Amino acid sequence: MNVTVPPCDYDALYATEPEVWKEKGLHWHCYSWRGNGKDWADDKLRHDDQADITPSMVRAWLEKNARLIRATFSTPEEAAAWSMEQWARARSEALTPVPEWYTDESQAARTLYDLRAGADLTKGLWVRGPSIVSWSVVGTSDRCH
Numbered sequence: 001m002n003v004t005v006p007p008c009d010y011d012a013l014y015a016t017e018p019e020v021w022k023e024k025g026l027h028w029h030c031y032s033w034r035g036n037g038k039d040w041a042d043d044k045l046r047h048d049d050q051a052d053i054t055p056s057m058v059r060a061w062l063e064k065n066a067r068l069i070r071a072t073f074s075t076p077e078e079a080a081a082w083s084m085e086q087w088a089r090a091r092s093e094a095l096t097p098v099p100e101w102y103t104d105e106s107q108a109a110r111t112l113y114d115l116r117a118g119a120d121l122t123k124g125l126w127v128r129g130p131s132i133v134s135w136s137v138v139g140t141s142d143r144c145h
Contacts, residue, residue, distance in 0.1 A: 014109035020118035021076055026139035028079035028115065030071040031061045032086060034133045037126075054134045058122040061138050070135075076115035079137045083111050083121065086135040090125040098125075115139070 033054045039045060046056045049063045061068070073079040087107060091098055114121050115137060124134030 011109075014106075014113045016113070018113070018117040021116055021139065024118050024139070025141055026118060027144075028073045028076070029061065029069050029138050029140055030073070030079065030082050030135070031064075031068055031138070032070050032133070032135040034127075034131055036129070036131055040132050054122070054124070054136065058120045058136050058138060061136055062140060076112060079115050080108065080112040083123065083135060083137050084108050086133075087123065090127055090133045090135075093127040095126045095128060095130060111137075 031054070033052065035053060039053055042053075043056060045051050046053055047060075049055075049060070050065070052064075052068060055061060055064070071082050073082065084104070084107070088104070111121060118139060120136065120138045122134060122136040124132055127133050
């Protein structure tokens with residue numbers, strides 16, 4: 001059996017403005033963590049709601065202590081801008097160069113599209129130290145506060 005996947009114009013896709021976030025009544029909680037690879041690899045630690053480390057599942061951030069929230073935003077544009085600030089900071093100290101084809105513009109377009117589409121996101125890079133830095137933007141109901 002052959003499966004044919006039709007080509008996708010990703011530039012056109014990411015230029016659209018889904019409104020799923022409005023339908024779901026979302027706002028965003030933003031989180032970040034910087035640590036070492038040993039802790040990152042410790043799945044038991046990452047499943048501990050009391051630990052400050054990035055959880056294994058992005059939505060698990062919502063179960064952690066509210067003091068870990070770095071920022072909250074009411075629009076996907078604001079949340080995407082925060083994520084891009086984290087990206088720029090991490091990229092500036094990345095252990096290995098980010099490929100040329102992975103541009104800030106494409107990263108920003110994907111980030112904004114995903115948030116508008118109601119998706120959560122989590123990103124990270126290995127940085128000097130050596131450390132890993134990760135950040136997450138998690139959509140949650142307007143009724144959570």
